[in-house]
Amino acid sequence: MQYALGIDIGGTNIKALALTAKGRLLAQTVVPTSGGSRAEWTPNVRQAMTEIQNKLRTAPAWIGVAAPGLAAKDQRSISHMPGRLPGLERLDWQKFFRHPRPVPVLNDAHAALLGEVWRGAARGAQNVILLTLGTGVGGAALVDGRLLRGHLGRAGHLGHISVDPAGKPDIVRTPGSLENALGDCTLKKRSGGRFVSTNELLAAMENGDAQARRVWTNSLQALAVSVNSFINLFDPELVVIGGGIANAGGLLFPPLRKAVRQMEWRPDGARVRIVSAELGYRAGAYGAAWQSLQVGQ
Amino acid sequence: MQYALGIDIGGTNIKALALTAKGRLLAQTVVPTSGGSRAEWTPNVRQAMTEIQNKLRTAPAWIGVAAPGLAAKDQRSISHMPGRLPGLERLDWQKFFRHPRPVPVLNDAHAALLGEVWRGAARGAQNVILLTLGTGVGGAALVDGRLLRGHLGRAGHLGHISVDPAGKPDIVRTPGSLENALGDCTLKKRSGGRFVSTNELLAAMENGDAQARRVWTNSLQALAVSVNSFINLFDPELVVIGGGIANAGGLLFPPLRKAVRQMEWRPDGARVRIVSAELGYRAGAYGAAWQSLQVGQ
Numbered sequence: 092m093q094y095a096l097g098i099d100i101g102g103t104n105i106k107a108l109a110l111t112a113k114g115r116l117l118a119q120t121v122v123p124t125s126g127g128s129r130a131e132w133t134p135n136v137r138q139a140m141t142e143i144q145n146k147l148r149t150a151p152a153w154i155g156v157a158a159p160g161l162a163a164k165d166q167r168s169i170s171h172m173p174g175r176l177p178g179l180e181r182l183d184w185q186k187f188f189r190h191p192r193p194v195p196v197l198n199d200a201h202a203a204l205l206g207e208v209w210r211g212a213a214r215g216a217q218n219v220i221l222l223t224l225g226t227g228v229g230g231a232a233l234v235d236g237r238l239l240r241g242h243l244g245r246a247g248h249l250g251h252i253s254v255d256p257a258g259k260p261d262i263v264r265t266p267g268s269l270e271n272a273l274g275d276c277t278l279k280k281r282s283g284g285r286f287v288s289t290n291e292l293l294a295a296m297e298n299g300d301a302q303a304r305r306v307w308t309n310s311l312q313a314l315a316v317s318v319n320s321f322i323n324l325f326d327p328e329l330v331v332i333g334g335g336i337a338n339a340g341g342l343l344f345p346p347l348r349k350a351v352r353q354m355e356w357r358p359d360g361a362r363v364r365i366v367s368a369e370l371g372y373r374a375g376a377y378g379a380a381w382q383s384l385q386v387g388q
Numbered sequence: 389m390q391y392a393l394g395i396d397i398g399g400t401n402i403k404a405l406a407l408t409a410k411g412r413l414l415a416q417t418v419v420p421t422s423g424g425s426r427a428e429w430t431p432n433v434r435q436a437m438t439e440i441q442n443k444l445r446t447a448p449a450w451i452g453v454a455a456p457g458l459a460a461k462d463q464r465s466i467s468h469m470p471g472r473l474p475g476l477e478r479l480d481w482q483k484f485f486r487h488p489r490p491v492p493v494l495n496d497a498h499a500a501l502l503g504e505v506w507r508g509a510a511r512g513a514q515n516v517i518l519l520t521l522g523t524g525v526g527g528a529a530l531v532d533g534r535l536l537r538g539h540l541g542r543a544g545h546l547g548h549i550s551v552d553p554a555g556k557p558d559i560v561r562t563p564g565s566l567e568n569a570l571g572d573c574t575l576k577k578r579s580g581g582r583f584v585s586t587n588e589l590l591a592a593m594e595n596g597d598a599q600a601r602r603v604w605t606n607s608l609q610a611l612a613v614s615v616n617s618f619i620n621l622f623d624p625e626l627v628v629i630g631g632g633i634a635n636a637g638g639l640l641f642p643p644l645r646k647a648v649r650q651m652e653w654r655p656d657g658a659r660v661r662i663v664s665a666e667l668g669y670r671a672g673a674y675g676a677a678w679q680s681l682q683v684g685q
């Protein structure tokens with residue numbers, strides 16, 4: 092059976108999925124990325140592919156790649172990713188795999204959104220934004236049925252909207268960004284050194300910790316204001332929220348929806364739905380596989 | 389000679405342009421909108437068309453309309469525009485003109501952006517945002533060569549991003565919006581009752597008025613932070629600024645560029661250009677004419 096291989100290369104793990112052209116899952120694997128140079132971590136990508144091939148006893152017909160950083164316009168590589176995954180920049184993945192068809196390369200949040208639209212929480216939607224809440228805050232936008240890429244491939248970096256213009260610059264110099272108001276990357280600082288993960292923070296809050304509640308309330312407010320701005324900027328029908336912090340479930344979605352309702356512009360009564368992502372850590376690989384099917388027919 | 393008629397229906401004036409398919413201006417007119425009901429103001433639209441027809445001695449081959457409010461998905465009418473221009477909502481402009489070809493209807497800021505891309509400051513660009521600074525703050529975004537419309541036609545409402553989450557709700561309930569930080573609609577309040585137009589404010593500032601300087605500095609900062617957020621969200625190569633306040637020229641552009649430079653994310657050194665709109669009050673009519681040429685071939 093022909094299948095598409097979607098590979099999502101993260102800083103910690105490489106996720107690989109084999110999917111039919113209709114999106115049915117045939118096989119999957121997760122291998123650690125590890126290694127501080129291209130020569131060290133790229134064999135692990137090959138290993139993930141080999142594991143899938145061995146299971147299915149045939150090579151993939153299509154391959155797509157998702158990775159952090161900005162994807163090049165020609166979709167052959169990641170053109171910009173300073174700091175992590177050394178050697179990822181400008182690595183041509185079609186050449187790497189010696190694959191006969193184009194191997195499209197997508198930013199990981201872009202890929203996750205396409206995955207959720209294909210087989211997840213946003214199935215069939217034409218206007219969607221995705222936010223991933225974790226160490227940082229990632230994002231992507233689909234408008235009028237098309238993924239926004241932009242001039243440098245950076246469109247949809249939703250974590251880098253300012254919610255506190257007087258605040259400190261974040262990793263890309265944005266003052267008081269949503270990422271810094273919510274991501275685990277700043278939680279230690281925001282909680283006076285007490286917490287390093289939002290899951291810990293929420294556990295403390297459920298045990299009655301007043302400081303934890305204040306920290307979380309501030310984060311939620313920053314998120315609600317941002318989502319409201321995104322509604323006016325991208326006009327989605329649906330806001331999908333994923334990432335580790337989305338596991339907060341009842342502590343996240345009901346208060347977020349309530350806060351957004353209080354400021355949302357509702358032309359003729361229209362409301363935007365806010366829902367949880369469905370594909371979890373596999374969303375990026377789903378999107379990469381989908382993209383490979385689009386370019387490789 | 390065949391021509392496209394672009395009509396921009398504003399709250400004060402109706403602007404009509406006759407343009408060749410290449411965008412050469414053949415004739416133009418401006419007539420007051422006036423009238424508090426559909427029966428009162430729509431004859432003025434017809435009059436604008438008649439004036440152009442009489443000048444050119446032939447009917448237009450294509451007609452396009454720009455107007456405030458949200459354009460319907462089928463582009464036949466404005467579907468949502470509460471408050472101003474009574475009777476505009478759901479008025480079918482192809483029927484109104486009894487025109488043989490489709491008469492596309494666009495939101496006025498969307499049209500202005502398409503005009504600037506066709507014949508103005510953004511000629512040939514694929515990724516552009518437009519901000520119009522006047523009574524309110526309007527906007528539109530072109531990403532990957534396509535105008536963003538969104539689920540309800542509200543994509544690109546750049547004036548309704550929050551820059552002060554603790555601020556008061558604006559006209560669409562957005563807390564502390566860019567529009568309220570910069571538009572003439574709030575200037576009286578922001579200046580302790582002293583000014584009603586930014587042009588007056590800037591004149592006072594040039595005469596050494598310290599309060600006027602403070603008010604303008606705050607507005608500029610809100611604009612710079614917003615433009616920086618838009619860069620991360622839409623990834624434009626170009627930011628085009630129009631509207632009456634853009635006439636501030638040297639008091640606006642150099643300090644705005646300087647402030648944006650201090651926070652802009654510059655992958656591999658890339659910088660976004662910030663320029664003045666070129667088509668002035670005619671931008672919307674240019675864009676409407678262009679759109680009529682796209683749908684009516």
